[in-house]
Amino acid sequence: MTAHTAARDMAARDMEAPGVAIRDLTVVYKTPAGELPAVRGVDLTLAPGTITGVVGESGSGKSTLALSLLNAVQPPGRIAAGSVEIDGLGDVLTLRGEDLRRARGRQVGYVFQAAQNSLNPLKTIGKQLLDLGRSHDVEDLRGLVRDAKDLLARMGMDGARVLDSYQHELSGGMRQRVGIMLALVLNAKVVVLDEPTTALDMITQATILRIIREVHEERALTTLVITHDVGAVAEVADSLAVMYGGRVVEHGPVTEVLGDAWHPYTQGLIRAIPRLSGDLSLARALPGRPPTLGTLPKQGCVFRERCERRMEVCETDEPMSVNRDGRTVACHATDRHLTLVKRKEFV
Amino acid sequence: MTHAVPGRPRLGAIARKIGGHLVRGLAMIWVVATISFVIIREIPGNPVLGQYESLIQKGMSPEQAERATAVLYGFLPTGNLWQQYVGYMGSLLHLDLGRSLSTPGVEVTTLIGHAARWTVLPVLAGTLLSFLLGVTMGVYAAIKRSGKLGDALALSGSLLHGVPVYVIGLLLTAVFATLWPIMPSGGPVDVEFVPGFNAGYIGSLVHHAVLPVVTYTLASYGGWILAMKSNVVAVLGDDFILAAELRGLRRGFVFRYLARNAILPLFTILALSVGMLFGGSIFIEEIFNYPGLGLLLVNSISSRDYALMGGTFLVITVGIVVANIAADLLYTVIDPRVRSGGAA
Numbered sequence: 001m002t003a004h005t006a007a008r009d010m011a012a013r014d015m016e017a018p019g020v021a022i023r024d025l026t027v028v029y030k031t032p033a034g035e036l037p038a039v040r041g042v043d044l045t046l047a048p049g050t051i052t053g054v055v056g057e058s059g060s061g062k063s064t065l066a067l068s069l070l071n072a073v074q075p076p077g078r079i080a081a082g083s084v085e086i087d088g089l090g091d092v093l094t095l096r097g098e099d100l101r102r103a104r105g106r107q108v109g110y111v112f113q114a115a116q117n118s119l120n121p122l123k124t125i126g127k128q129l130l131d132l133g134r135s136h137d138v139e140d141l142r143g144l145v146r147d148a149k150d151l152l153a154r155m156g157m158d159g160a161r162v163l164d165s166y167q168h169e170l171s172g173g174m175r176q177r178v179g180i181m182l183a184l185v186l187n188a189k190v191v192v193l194d195e196p197t198t199a200l201d202m203i204t205q206a207t208i209l210r211i212i213r214e215v216h217e218e219r220a221l222t223t224l225v226i227t228h229d230v231g232a233v234a235e236v237a238d239s240l241a242v243m244y245g246g247r248v249v250e251h252g253p254v255t256e257v258l259g260d261a262w263h264p265y266t267q268g269l270i271r272a273i274p275r276l277s278g279d280l281s282l283a284r285a286l287p288g289r290p291p292t293l294g295t296l297p298k299q300g301c302v303f304r305e306r307c308e309r310r311m312e313v314c315e316t317d318e319p320m321s322v323n324r325d326g327r328t329v330a331c332h333a334t335d336r337h338l339t340l341v342k343r344k345e346f347v
Numbered sequence: 348m349t350h351a352v353p354g355r356p357r358l359g360a361i362a363r364k365i366g367g368h369l370v371r372g373l374a375m376i377w378v379v380a381t382i383s384f385v386i387i388r389e390i391p392g393n394p395v396l397g398q399y400e401s402l403i404q405k406g407m408s409p410e411q412a413e414r415a416t417a418v419l420y421g422f423l424p425t426g427n428l429w430q431q432y433v434g435y436m437g438s439l440l441h442l443d444l445g446r447s448l449s450t451p452g453v454e455v456t457t458l459i460g461h462a463a464r465w466t467v468l469p470v471l472a473g474t475l476l477s478f479l480l481g482v483t484m485g486v487y488a489a490i491k492r493s494g495k496l497g498d499a500l501a502l503s504g505s506l507l508h509g510v511p512v513y514v515i516g517l518l519l520t521a522v523f524a525t526l527w528p529i530m531p532s533g534g535p536v537d538v539e540f541v542p543g544f545n546a547g548y549i550g551s552l553v554h555h556a557v558l559p560v561v562t563y564t565l566a567s568y569g570g571w572i573l574a575m576k577s578n579v580v581a582v583l584g585d586d587f588i589l590a591a592e593l594r595g596l597r598r599g600f601v602f603r604y605l606a607r608n609a610i611l612p613l614f615t616i617l618a619l620s621v622g623m624l625f626g627g628s629i630f631i632e633e634i635f636n637y638p639g640l641g642l643l644l645v646n647s648i649s650s651r652d653y654a655l656m657g658g659t660f661l662v663i664t665v666g667i668v669v670a671n672i673a674a675d676l677l678y679t680v681i682d683p684r685v686r687s688g689g690a691a
Contacts, residue, residue: 070593072589072592072593074589101595101596101597102595103595104592104593104594104595105593105594105595105596106595110590110593110594112586112590112593113586117585117586117587118586118587118590119587119590120587120591120604120608121587121608121683121684122604122607122608122611122681122682122683123604124683131596131600132594132595132596134597134600135594135595135596135597135600136595166683166684168683168684179590182594183594
């Protein structure tokens with residue numbers, strides 16, 4: 001990061017970006033085998049003005065976590081416990097009805113996965129923008145259209161033309177930028193992006209990531225990016241949370257987590273990334289499969305089946321999150337390792 | 348990337364589209380007319396020649412018999428195939444469908460015109476009523492699909508869809524005309540009223556139309572509710588509905604997004620049903636003794652009235668072709684994706 005962007009970063013963060021505190025969040029899904037947790041006991045703090053990336057395999061609960069930020073977990077899912085405190089809004093999980101509807105879009109923006117269609121195919125983008133404005137009692141609809149055009153221009157598009165288009169007249173990358181525009185146009189300060197670059201080509205991915213970063217800094221946002229692409233996260237995020245089996249197993253500054261992973265799962269995930277230079281065979285896939293809702297172990301560590309450092313305690317006790325040097329990790333092995341190191345220092 | 352506004356068809360394009368439809372529609376009608384000509388001329392026994400010969404046997408001169416037969420069928424009974432064909436097509440162009448055999452001397456167009464009156468309004472009313480009812484209930488059944496009422500609605504659709512129309516018709520007659528006689532058991536109107544625009548006549552018309560319309564509505568309601576329910580459920584699973592909710596759109600907007608997208612595919616079926624109505628509803632007209640196009644077709648077949656048969660087929664064809672064109676043009680208006688397929 002250059003000094004210039006760092007300075008802009010600082011300036012942006014001084015503008016009231018809200019913090020988000022997820023506490024003890026548990027989301028269960030109703031299945032024939034009873035209610036099973038997709039997200040269990042997640043604690044995650046999004047520092048004001050930062051981009052937090054959440055990575056994990058399919059089924060790790062990351063999208064469910066993202067939906068929880070808008071209290072929008074879809075049936076048969078249900079938020080069973082916990083709170084999501086957003087500065088200036090309170091606990092989102094206690095919001096109901098109209099209050100919840102007003103918070104969505106106005107305070108928390110949500111950007112959908114690119115490949116899927118988040119736009120009504122029968123209405124022009126402009127008309128959908130007006131529907132959005134009317135839903136949130138925007139009086140100056142002309143101003144709203146102006147803001148939308150500015151945002152679109154900001155993302156390298158011809159605003160007037162885009163607003164006059166139907167979804168099918170736009171490319172995947174353009175639709176994704178329209179999605180970002182709709183999430184930001186009401187000036188939401190918390191933005192959740194669920195797999196924003198999945199199913200886009202590499203060039204468009206890079207463009208979208210750059211736009212996310214720039215708009216984030218310009219508007220002093222607090223941003224959560226959900227992805228399974230560690231590379232994308234490395235490019236855009238300040239801090240990184242790694243999810244596995246519905247738990248956040250590791251969380252910390254992105255450079256530190258990727259440079260020196262503590263949790264065996266994170267280490268495996270990083271080892272599995274093929275390098276552009278060097279031997280392709282160095283990339284090693286993590287053995288085994290991620291757990292599904294039904295195969296989650298009832299007790300002990302969720303990762304132990306695939307872990308090369310499993311111990312006896314992993315079978316019985318779930319590891320607690322341990323906080324150290326601004327990083328958190330939930331692993332018995334790492335725990336012992338860290339304690340050991342610490343003891344050595346004191347001897 | 349062109350900056351011409353996409354998706355808005357220019358006037359020339361619209362004219363070309365309508366022109367194309369008309370040409371294809373006329374071609375279709377021509378094919379059907381040709382087929383019905385071949386059938387009338389070529390079926391075993393050759394009714395045209397038979398008519399001609401029987402007239403001669405009755406003592407007509409060949410010239411007289413030829414002319415009389417030509418009036419009946421629209422083409423000369425003798426001569427080669429091409430002469431007959433050209434003659435037939437020529438009279439079609441003058442909207443002359445020949446004359447009926449079973450109702451001697453009356454022009455086929457007149458018969459069809461009379462019957463159409465008794466078909467178009469009741470069947471149209473039944474179609475539209477069942478469409479509105481089925482679509483509304485379908486949305487409700489989809490939204491409440493995990494509740495008892497939703498289940499009950501879907502079940503009612505399946506049941507009614509499975510019951511043949513004549514069973515519904517007979518049941519309704521049994522209950523409302525025999526068991527509890529508040530409705531007339533048949534016929535289009537009571538004879539004691541003077542036809543015209545007077546309260547008694549109109550009231551009697553409506554009274555007689557109730558059972559046929561209700562029968563028709565019940566018979567097609569099941570299809571609509573099931574189709575609409577499955578469409579709504581499919582659209583509910585689409586991302587843009589969740590996206591709209593997550594953007595905090597008012598329920599009214601979300602509902603409109605949902606309903607408009609779900610109802611779209613049904614318009615084709617509706618347009619085709621409206622086209623089919625010129626075929627009448629044979630069972631309903633038979634049960635309620637309603638002198639509509641369906642009954643006319645049945646009678647023409649049973650009395651081997653080939654000119655009338657051909658004419659009725661032709662009218663049905665034209666109805667369907669026109670409905671198809673209407674459906675296609677309607678789509679250009681209601682579905683932007685059909686307007687001009689040009690994804691950037």
